[in-house]
Amino acid sequence: MNRDRRKGARASFDGWVELTIGPERRLASSVDLSAEGLGLLLAPPHPEAGAAVESEFALPGFGVPLAVPARIAWSDPDAGRLGLTFDALDLAVAELLQSAVAGRFRDG
Numbered sequence: 001m002n003r004d005r006r007k008g009a010r011a012s013f014d015g016w017v018e019l020t021i022g023p024e025r026r027l028a029s030s031v032d033l034s035a036e037g038l039g040l041l042l043a044p045p046h047p048e049a050g051a052a053v054e055s056e057f058a059l060p061g062f063g064v065p066l067a068v069p070a071r072i073a074w075s076d077p078d079a080g081r082l083g084l085t086f087d088a089l090d091l092a093v094a095e096l097l098q099s100a101v102a103g104r105f106r107d108g
Contacts, residue, residue, distance in 0.1 A: 010102045013060065020054040021047050027107045028082075030057065037073060037085040055084055059100045066093060067081040079106045 013033035017040055019026045027077040038055065047053065051072045057063045070084040090099070 009101050010039075010101065013038070013100075015057055015060065017055050017057040020056075021051065023047075031081070033059075033097070033101060034096060035101055037070065037083055039081065039083050041080055042082055043080055046075040046082050047072050049073065049075055052087075053084065055077050059096060062096070062100070066096065068093060 010032045011034070013030045014028045016083040017030050017038060018027045019028055019040075019042070026042065029042040031041060032038040033039075038057070046053060049072050053070050053072065054067060055070050056065050056067045068089065073083040073085040075082040075091075
C-alpha cells in the first residue's frame with residue numbers, strides 16, 4: 001500500500017511504539033494514528049512490506065498499553081518512515097483507536 005492511498009481519519013500521534021518483528025524488538029516513534037494503522041519513524045533496516053509485526057503502544061491520555069498485531073503496509077528506508085496496517089482487531093481495541101483518532105483522549 002502506498003502511503004498516499006491511506007484511508008480514514010488520521011490524528012497526529014507522538015509516542016513510542018515497540019515493534020516485535022520475529023525475535024527482534026525495536027523502538028519506533030509514532031507520527032500519526034488511524035483506526036486502521038500507524039505511521040512511524042524507524043531507522044533502517046525495515047522489515048519487508050507485508051511482514052507481520054506486533055506493535056505495543058499507549059494511546060494519549062490512556063495509560064494502558066495496547067498490543068496490536070499488524071503488518072508492514074509501506075516502507076521508505078531512505079526517509080526512515082514506515083506504515084503499519086492493523087490486523088483483525090478486537091471490537092474494544094477498535095473502539096479505543098476510533099476514540100483516540102476522534103480526540104476523545106487527551107493528555108493532562
